[in-house]
Amino acid sequence: MxxxxxxxxxxxxxxxxxxxxFSVIVRTYQERLYWHIRKMVLSHEDANDVLQNTFLKAWxxxxxxxxxxxxSTWLYRIATNETLTxxxxxxxxxxxxxxxxxxxxxxxxxxxxxxxGNEIQLKxxxxxxxxxxKQRLVFNMKYFDDITYDQMEAILGTSVGALKASYHFAxxxxxxxxxxx
Amino acid sequence: xxxxxxxxIEEMSKELPFTVPENYFDQFALQLEEQIGYKKPFIRKTLxxxxxxxxxxxxxxxxxxxxxxxxxxNVTRNAENYETYVLSQIDExxxxxxxxxxxxK
Numbered sequence: 001m002x003x004x005x006x007x008x009x010x011x012x013x014x015x016x017x018x019x020x021x022f023s024v025i026v027r028t029y030q031e032r033l034y035w036h037i038r039k040m041v042l043s044h045e046d047a048n049d050v051l052q053n054t055f056l057k058a059w060x061x062x063x064x065x066x067x068x069x070x071x072s073t074w075l076y077r078i079a080t081n082e083t084l085t086x087x088x089x090x091x092x093x094x095x096x097x098x099x100x101x102x103x104x105x106x107x108x109x110x111x112x113x114x115x116x117g118n119e120i121q122l123k124x125x126x127x128x129x130x131x132x133x134k135q136r137l138v139f140n141m142k143y144f145d146d147i148t149y150d151q152m153e154a155i156l157g158t159s160v161g162a163l164k165a166s167y168h169f170a171x172x173x174x175x176x177x178x179x180x181x
Numbered sequence: 182x183x184x185x186x187x188x189x190i191e192e193m194s195k196e197l198p199f200t201v202p203e204n205y206f207d208q209f210a211l212q213l214e215e216q217i218g219y220k221k222p223f224i225r226k227t228l229x230x231x232x233x234x235x236x237x238x239x240x241x242x243x244x245x246x247x248x249x250x251x252x253x254x255n256v257t258r259n260a261e262n263y264e265t266y267v268l269s270q271i272d273e274x275x276x277x278x279x280x281x282x283x284x285x286k
Contacts, residue, residue, distance in 0.1 A: 022217075026210045034206070038199055048205075052213060059217050117198025124193065144195055171190060178188040 009067040018062065025071060026055055032072075032145075033079045039140040040083045042105050042125070044114040050086050054079040069154060076155040080137065087133065102129045127177035131170050138163055139170040 003011070003024065011021035033054060038047040057078050058065075065074060091101045106129055109115050110122070117125070128136055137156070141147045142163075149160045156163070 114200045121198040
């Protein structure tokens with residue numbers, strides 16, 4: 001049986017039990033975090049890199065984690081920051097506009113061997129990619145993962161009202177994209 | 182061209198159209214543990230402790246050797262100085278008399 005979250009946080013502060021506790025954390029959250037990242041970066045290789053960086057950051061920042069928030073919230077926060085940093089760096093490396101980067105992501109997605117979607121699903125991904133980055137994040141978390149607005153508020157640091165509005169506008173934009181295409 | 186009126190994305194499948202390589206999640210944790218090197222800090226720490234102890238031991242040996250050599254030289258030098266001092270206090274004639282005089286029976 002896996003230890004409780006409180007037990008895990010307690011184990012973080014004990015040098016001889018820290019590695020074991022972290023292994024439990026990795027095995028518990030790797031899949032959820034992977035999909036959270038994958039929906040933003042789209043390619044498997046990029047998602048794998050960002051997930052690794054997320055856990056490396058978490059491991060190195062273990063001393064700073066005092067259990068003020070849930071472990072999942074803390075990890076989602078790191079994963080989100082790492083994902084946004086990754087996309088920013090990609091944009092800077094390309095020295096191109098947001099549209100070019102998103103178009104590049106889409107092209108990679110079409111060629112990705114780990115994408116098995118049909119026409120409608122590809123079109124949905126195209127429409128989601130047209131959204132501003134933060135709105136895309138909110139849409140993915142709500143639409144695909146059904147994360148509550150309260151949880152999203154804790155992770156993203158944005159008020160529930162703003163998140164609801166952001167999701168509403170994202171849905172409208174996507175539906176409009178489908179109608180126009 | 183508009184060909185889809187009143188689309189509702191809530192009615193679409195929410196299944197993600199992505200896949201991952203086989204056994205990806207099983208391998209990921211193992212690779213991450215290897216990358217982080219959980220056990221390395223312990224090994225490095227133990228090795229460091231032993232290295233410090235060995236260095237200290239070698240240091241003590243070297244210091245002991247140096248101290249012994251210096252001390253030995255001082256003793257020898259002191260003995261030589263004492264002999265020279267004693268000899269300097271004796272008159273040469275008295276010394277010659279001492280060597281030529283017959284031993285007392």
